[in-house]
Amino acid sequence: MARGPGTRESVTIMAVNIPENIARVQERIAAACARSNRRREEVRLVAVSKTHPAESVRAAFAAGLRDFGENRVQEAQSKRPPLADLEITWHMLGHLQSNKARLARELFQWVHSVDSLYLANKLAQAAASDAARLPVLIEVNLGGEASKAGVRAGEVPGLAEQIAQVEPLDLRGLMVIPPFIENPEAVRPYFRQLRALAAEIEARKLPNVSMRELSMGMSHDFEVAIEEGATLVRVGTAIFGSRE
Numbered sequence: 001m002a003r004g005p006g007t008r009e010s011v012t013i014m015a016v017n018i019p020e021n022i023a024r025v026q027e028r029i030a031a032a033c034a035r036s037n038r039r040r041e042e043v044r045l046v047a048v049s050k051t052h053p054a055e056s057v058r059a060a061f062a063a064g065l066r067d068f069g070e071n072r073v074q075e076a077q078s079k080r081p082p083l084a085d086l087e088i089t090w091h092m093l094g095h096l097q098s099n100k101a102r103l104a105r106e107l108f109q110w111v112h113s114v115d116s117l118y119l120a121n122k123l124a125q126a127a128a129s130d131a132a133r134l135p136v137l138i139e140v141n142l143g144g145e146a147s148k149a150g151v152r153a154g155e156v157p158g159l160a161e162q163i164a165q166v167e168p169l170d171l172r173g174l175m176v177i178p179p180f181i182e183n184p185e186a187v188r189p190y191f192r193q194l195r196a197l198a199a200e201i202e203a204r205k206l207p208n209v210s211m212r213e214l215s216m217g218m219s220h221d222f223e224v225a226i227e228e229g230a231t232l233v234r235v236g237t238a239i240f241g242s243r244e
C-alpha cells in the first residue's frame with residue numbers, strides 16, 4: 001500500500017471520530033453482555049467528558065449518548081451553558097469537597113463519589129425542599145491506596161446504613177476506581193469484590209437501601225467489569241480520545 005506524505009497521514013490517524021468510537025464501544029458492551037448472559041439494558045454507558053470541550057459532548061449526544069460524567073465541579077459548571085439545550089443526565093465521578101456540595105447538587109443528577117456521612121448530609125441540605133431525589137453511590141477504596149478517595153470496604157456497611165436515612169438521597173450502590181493495572185484480567189478480583197460487598201449489604205435488607213448499581217469499569221477494563229456485573233461503566237478515552 002502506498003503511503004501518503006508523513007504529516008498528512010499522522011493527522012488522519014490522530015483525528016478523533018467520536019461517533020465511530022461510540023459505535024465501537026457499544027459493540028464491545030453488547031459483546032460483553034452476550035458473553036455474560038446479561039441484557040444490554042442492564043448496563044448504562046456514562047461518557048466521561050472531563051478535559052474535553054462542550055462540542056465533544058454535543059457530538060457524543062448526537063451519536064445517541066445521554067449520560068455524561070465529569071470529575072470537577074468547576075469544569076462541569078463551565079460546560080453547562082453551551083449545552084443547556086440538551087437533555088443530559090450528568091454524573092459526578094470525582095472526589096467532592098463538602099463546600100462544593102451545593103453547586104454539585106445543581107449541576108449533577110447522580111453522585112458516584114460519596115465517601116462520608118458529612119458529605120451526604122451536605123448534599124441533602126443543598127437541595128430545595130421540593131427537589132428531586134438524588135441517586136448516590138458510595139465510593140469504595142478496595143486497593144487501600146492512600147492516594148485515592150473512597151472508604152475502606154469494612155466501613156461501607158455502616159456508612160450505607162447511615163446514608164440510607166438521609167433524605168432526599170437514594171443510596172443505589174457502590175463505585176470503585178481500582179488500582180491501575182494494565183492487564184484488565186488482573187482487575188477482575190476488584191470488580192468481584194465490589195459486587196460481593198454490594199450483595200452483602202443488600203442481604204441485610206436495610207430500609208431504603210437498594211444496592212443494585214455497580215459503577216465500575218473504564219476504557220481499558222469495562223468489558224471485564226460488565227462480565228462481573230457493572231451497571232454503570234465510565235468510559236472517557238475510548239470515546240473522546242486521550243486527555244494529554
Ligand SMILES: *Cc1c(COP(=O)(O)O)cnc(C)c1O
Nearest residue numbers: 048071093218219234235236237
Ligand atoms: C477519568 C475517569 C474515568 C474515565 O477513564 P478512561 O480511562 O479515560 O475511560 C472513569 N472514572 C473516573 C472516576 C474518572 O475520573
